[in-house]
Amino acid sequence: MLDDRKHAVLRAIVEDFVATNEPVGSRALVERHDLRVSPATVRNDMAVLEEEGFIAQPHTSAGRIPTDKGYRLFVDRLTTVKPMSAAEKRAIATLLEGAVDLDDVVRRTVRLLAQLTRQVAIVQYPTVSRSTVRHVELVVMTAHRLLLVVITSTGRVEQRYVDIAEALADDDLGDLRARLNAALVGRPLGDSAAELEDLADGFDGELRSSVTAVVATVVEAISDHRGDERVAIGGTANLARFGEGFEASVKPMLEALEEQVVLLKLLGEATNPSTLTVRIGHEVPYEDLTGASVVTTGYGSGSKSLATLGIVGPTRMDYPATMASVRAVARYVSSILADDWQPPR
Amino acid sequence: MLDDRKHAVLRAIVEDFVATNEPVGSRALVERHDLRVSPATVRNDMAVLEEEGFIAQPHTSAGRIPTDKGYRLFVDRLTTVKPMSAAEKRAIATLLEGAVDLDDVVRRTVRLLAQLTRQVAIVQYPTVSRSTVRHVELVVMTAHRLLLVVITSTGRVEQRYVDIAEALADDDLGDLRARLNAALVGRPLGDSAAELEDLADGFDGELRSSVTAVVATVVEAISDHRGDERVAIGGTANLARFGEGFEASVKPMLEALEEQVVLLKLLGEATNPSTLTVRIGHEVPYEDLTGASVVTTGYGSGSKSLATLGIVGPTRMDYPATMASVRAVARYVSSILADDWQPPR
DNA sequence: GCTTGGCACTCCGTATGCAGGAGTGCCAAG
DNA sequence: CTTGGCACTCCTGCATACGGAGTGCCAAGC
Numbered sequence: 001m002l003d004d005r006k007h008a009v010l011r012a013i014v015e016d017f018v019a020t021n022e023p024v025g026s027r028a029l030v031e032r033h034d035l036r037v038s039p040a041t042v043r044n045d046m047a048v049l050e051e052e053g054f055i056a057q058p059h060t061s062a063g064r065i066p067t068d069k070g071y072r073l074f075v076d077r078l079t080t081v082k083p084m085s086a087a088e089k090r091a092i093a094t095l096l097e098g099a100v101d102l103d104d105v106v107r108r109t110v111r112l113l114a115q116l117t118r119q120v121a122i123v124q125y126p127t128v129s130r131s132t133v134r135h136v137e138l139v140v141m142t143a144h145r146l147l148l149v150v151i152t153s154t155g156r157v158e159q160r161y162v163d164i165a166e167a168l169a170d171d172d173l174g175d176l177r178a179r180l181n182a183a184l185v186g187r188p189l190g191d192s193a194a195e196l197e198d199l200a201d202g203f204d205g206e207l208r209s210s211v212t213a214v215v216a217t218v219v220e221a222i223s224d225h226r227g228d229e230r231v232a233i234g235g236t237a238n239l240a241r242f243g244e245g246f247e248a249s250v251k252p253m254l255e256a257l258e259e260q261v262v263l264l265k266l267l268g269e270a271t272n273p274s275t276l277t278v279r280i281g282h283e284v285p286y287e288d289l290t291g292a293s294v295v296t297t298g299y300g301s302g303s304k305s306l307a308t309l310g311i312v313g314p315t316r317m318d319y320p321a322t323m324a325s326v327r328a329v330a331r332y333v334s335s336i337l338a339d340d341w342q343p344p345r
Numbered sequence: 346m347l348d349d350r351k352h353a354v355l356r357a358i359v360e361d362f363v364a365t366n367e368p369v370g371s372r373a374l375v376e377r378h379d380l381r382v383s384p385a386t387v388r389n390d391m392a393v394l395e396e397e398g399f400i401a402q403p404h405t406s407a408g409r410i411p412t413d414k415g416y417r418l419f420v421d422r423l424t425t426v427k428p429m430s431a432a433e434k435r436a437i438a439t440l441l442e443g444a445v446d447l448d449d450v451v452r453r454t455v456r457l458l459a460q461l462t463r464q465v466a467i468v469q470y471p472t473v474s475r476s477t478v479r480h481v482e483l484v485v486m487t488a489h490r491l492l493l494v495v496i497t498s499t500g501r502v503e504q505r506y507v508d509i510a511e512a513l514a515d516d517d518l519g520d521l522r523a524r525l526n527a528a529l530v531g532r533p534l535g536d537s538a539a540e541l542e543d544l545a546d547g548f549d550g551e552l553r554s555s556v557t558a559v560v561a562t563v564v565e566a567i568s569d570h571r572g573d574e575r576v577a578i579g580g581t582a583n584l585a586r587f588g589e590g591f592e593a594s595v596k597p598m599l600e601a602l603e604e605q606v607v608l609l610k611l612l613g614e615a616t617n618p619s620t621l622t623v624r625i626g627h628e629v630p631y632e633d634l635t636g637a638s639v640v641t642t643g644y645g646s647g648s649k650s651l652a653t654l655g656i657v658g659p660t661r662m663d664y665p666a667t668m669a670s671v672r673a674v675a676r677y678v679s680s681i682l683a684d685d686w687q688p689p690r
Numbered sequence: 691g692c693t694t695g696g697c698a699c700t701c702c703g704t705a706t707g708c709a710g711g712a713g714t715g716c717c718a719a720g
Numbered sequence: 721c722t723t724g725g726c727a728c729t730c731c732t733g734c735a736t737a738c739g740g741a742g743t744g745c746c747a748a749g750c
Contacts, residue, residue, distance in 0.1 A: 699743085699744085700742090701742090708734085712732100713729090717724105
């Protein structure tokens with residue numbers, strides 16, 4: 001329904017408006033782009049584009065600005081994602097290289113994303129439920145209190161105290177420890193409840209209650225999805241850069257971005273790391289963020305994604321560049337958090 | 346040098362300006378406060394106060410605004426700190442009560458402080474170096490790799506991997522574990538390096554290198570002050586509320602507040618929990634935060650403070666209320682993080 | 691000597707009017 | 721279908737004018 005030139009006009013409008021933050025008129029368009037037609041022709045095309053809802057006029061006799069629908073079409077027609085420059089790749093590598101633990105990886109990722117995209121960056125912590133158990137340890141604190149430590153493949157450490165009625169002898173403890181590890185190591189968390197059920201059977205009556213308490217705590221620790229909800233955010237200073245006329249909306253934005261729940265909603269379902277999700281304006285599943293777009297993608301080793309990261313910015317953003325950055329960062333973090341990654345000492 | 350009425354006039358100016366965010370004139374002052382003198386008299390007092398640098402005029406024929414010096418005098422003359430209402434106390438208690446671990450305590454504290462004061466809240470994590478060791482554990486990962494776990498009195502878990510040349514037998518490992526705990530438990534971190542020095546002497550030649558590696562890692566873990574630098578921040582949405590005319594400065598503020606280093610500088614030296622530090626305007630040790638004041642206090646069990654928390658707000662803030670909130674929150678967090686606190690299961 | 695009412699003065703904020711400019715829509719010709 | 725021309729709309733910036741709020745100072749009163 002739109003011919004090639006109209007698509008070109010729309011693209012030019014989007015690009016110019018993103019660059020200048022000002023409604024773009026027909027004259028400026030033909031001057032800055034190689035359209036090879038006159039302003040009048042462009043005006044006709046614009047009239048059609050406006051009729052179809054891809055662009056709009058702030059007021060009569062102003063230039064045009066893209067609507068959400070216009071941005072959507074623009075993004076959908078993007079074929080090649082701009083590759084990162086060598087310098088940018090280096091920046092990504094050096095910034096993420098020195099991370100000392102999981103927290104540090106996430107913090108650095110947020111910062112990097114914010115710097116690269118000059119938007120607000122959001123990174124979800126690798127979800128416990130999707131990572132695997134690397135090691136389970138039982139530590140004797142007192143005769144009747146153990147400390148349970150579960151270490152996951154992504155370097156996360158879950159700890160729980162277990163109060164036990166009957167003290168466990170060293171042998172029994174070693175036995176229990178070995179069985180727990182046998183049942184859990186290498187498996188995804190939250191996937192091993194069944195294996196643990198029979199575990200207490202191997203122990204004598206007296207110890208039974210203690211073992212049961214331990215197992216119950218293990219189950220709780222590995223099926224507790226509290227950790228799934230952790231989110232890091234950064235680059236909020238970029239909100240101030242969102243463009244003039246946005247001053248009024250920075251407060252609701254900041255408020256929204258302080259709510260973990262909202263952030264998780266924005267990040268949405270974790271997708272395959274190679275898939276970018278772009279939600280534009282009204283497509284964003286949170287009504288208080290008017291005029292905002294969200295670009296997200298999953299990250300994690302291989303095809304199974306651990307969590308989601310992305311950015312929030314004004315609908316008026318440089319989509320090609322932003323998408324490229326988000327993708328590049330997600331890929332790099334994925335490689336860093338590959339299953340065999342361990343925090344360097 | 347200033348008589349009682351002039352102090353009263355200054356206080357009235359501060360209170361009105363804080364409430365209205367508008368320069369306050371002589372007429373409004375006598376109407377809203379019980380000064381029992383005429384506007385003309387107030388004007389004379391104002392002239393003196395201005396001459397002494399406590400108040401200023403944005404321009405001729407405008408009302409007066411307190412200067413940093415004026416706020417300083419106002420704060421210094423505050424004697425009674427407004428006590429918290431019962432409802433507020435309940436709010437504090439219920440909000441902090443449900444915390445499940447250290448991270449959660451800090452996160453909730455930030456949120457609480459931000460809500461109570463309606464300012465930007467900053468909370469430093471309890472410093473490793475000031476807490477004590479509760480337990481040290483060595484976990485065998487592989488024959489040549491151990492996991493070292495140090496648990497502190499505040500619930501923080503430090504973990505390190507140790508690569509060892511010679512595998513350790515279970516007996517030796519148990520021995521080493523026992524000695525480490527004997528040397529460290531109950532002591533402040535970073536205070537036990539000396540005790541550890543001779544520890545390797547008790548082991549045979551072959552094991553010596555492995556033990557030395559473990560000890561080195563322990564020393565590193567307990568003297569690593571990286572953890573000291575962790576800071577949580579919240580309530581940045583309140584920046585937007587700082588008052589009209591602050592729009593321009595919200596970006597540099599947000600930028601400053603994303604820098605851990607800056608935040609630590611703002612929090613300053615940890616003080617005794619019962620001492621409130623108030624820095625006003627130019628007294629703030631960071632030049633980019635113009636027009637901002639910082640209210641901080643230490644927190645921690647008893648008199649030894651673990652870390653610092655506080656708020657950042659416009660110089661034009663309700664000092665009595667803010668100071669009361671900061672103090673109340675610090676006290677409550679101190680009681681929660683008392684030395685015998687452990688994360689509830 | 692401090693306090694007070696009066697009064698002239700200053701300055702800000704807002705409203706008003708006007709000119710310039712950018713951009714459009716439409717039309718008729720190529 | 722494209723193009724140049726033209727009238728029209730609406731925003732923006734600028735200058736001007738005006739009312740209001742507040743001050744500083746002075747002279748009178750307690």
